[in-house]
Amino acid sequence: xxxxxxxxxxxxxxxxxxxxxxxxxxxxxxxxxxxxxxxxxxxxxxxxxxxxxxxxxxxxxxxxxxxxxxxxxxxxxxxxxxxxxxxxxxxxxxxxxxxxxxxxxxxxxxxxxxxxxxxxxxxxxxxxxxxxxxxxxxxxxxxxxxxxxxxxxxxxxxxxxxxxxxxxxxxxxxxxxxxxxxxxxxxxxxxxxxxxxxxxxxx
Numbered sequence: 172x173x174x175x176x177x178x179x180x181x182x183x184x185x186x187x188x189x190x191x192x193x194x195x196x197x198x199x200x201x202x203x204x205x206x207x208x209x210x211x212x213x214x215x216x217x218x219x220x221x222x223x224x225x226x227x228x229x230x231x232x233x234x235x236x237x238x239x240x241x242x243x244x245x246x247x248x249x250x251x252x253x254x255x256x257x258x259x260x261x262x263x264x265x266x267x268x269x270x271x272x273x274x275x276x277x278x279x280x281x282x283x284x285x286x287x288x289x290x291x292x293x294x295x296x297x298x299x300x301x302x303x304x305x306x307x308x309x310x311x312x313x314x315x316x317x318x319x320x321x322x323x324x325x326x327x328x329x330x331x332x333x334x335x336x337x338x339x340x341x342x343x344x345x346x347x348x349x350x351x352x353x354x355x356x357x358x359x360x361x362x363x364x365x366x367x368x369x370x371x372x373x374x
Contacts, residue, residue: 176268180251183262189244192228195271199224223304226266226273232296233286240292245282248298252277266302275304318368325360336366 176192179185200222205214230248232241251264266273279301286295321332329343329352336346347355349367 174269176266178248178251179265179267180262181265182255182257183251186247188230189233190231191268192230194228195268196227197224197273198227223275224273225278226275226302226304228266228300230298230300232298233294235286235288235294238288239294240288241284241294241296242292245296245298248300249280249282252280263305264302273302273304275302277301278303319366321364321366323358323360323362323364327360328358329355332364332366 173191175187177185177187201218202220202222203216203218206217208215232244234241234244252261254260255262261276263274263276266275277300279299281299283297283299284293284295285297286293288294321336323332329346330340333342333346334340336342343355346352346364346366349365352358
């Protein structure tokens with residue numbers, strides 16, 4: 172049975188490749204920094220921080236026999252390198268092929284259209300993808316132009332919400348001011364609260 176490779180953006184729907192890659196290339200760099208060592212021919216090496224692996228692979232698209240363009244499928248791939256309006260960053264993407272598993276972000280996407288239909292629509296394309304392994308901080312919490320509504324759950328307080336949204340329970344007053352709340356103890360489960368953008372805050 173042929174197992175197809177998949178790309179799964181978070182958030183997003185799994186996307187299965189048309190043709191499996193011919194090969195995968197995984198690179199791991201270790202950032203040792205040389206420092207001058209007086210009286211020595213070989214410098215001392217200092218380790219600062221780790222770097223994620225880099226995955227590169229090539230995807231092939233061919234819709235010649237169906238007489239169809241490939242821009243829609245290529246666009247799905249390119250969208251994984253674009254900013255998600257809700258996240259304020261491109262999504263994390265998982266590449267899964269059988270027992271091979273890689274989680275990271277798209278660093279580079281390069282598309283070559285290699286065959287065209289009579290009306291000028293490309294029906295074949297090759298897409299080269301470079302992914303970088305990483306964990307991404309939730310920028311949505313600190314984004315200066317992001318505001319949202321949150322429904323209060325039983326047991327939650329303004330302190331716990333501020334801790335979740337801003338990583339600082341002391342910021343509860345900002346939420347209270349934005350919602351006209353004078354007594355933070357008089358909250359009801361199911362109440363809808365505005366979580367204001369951080370640039371609108373005053374210290």
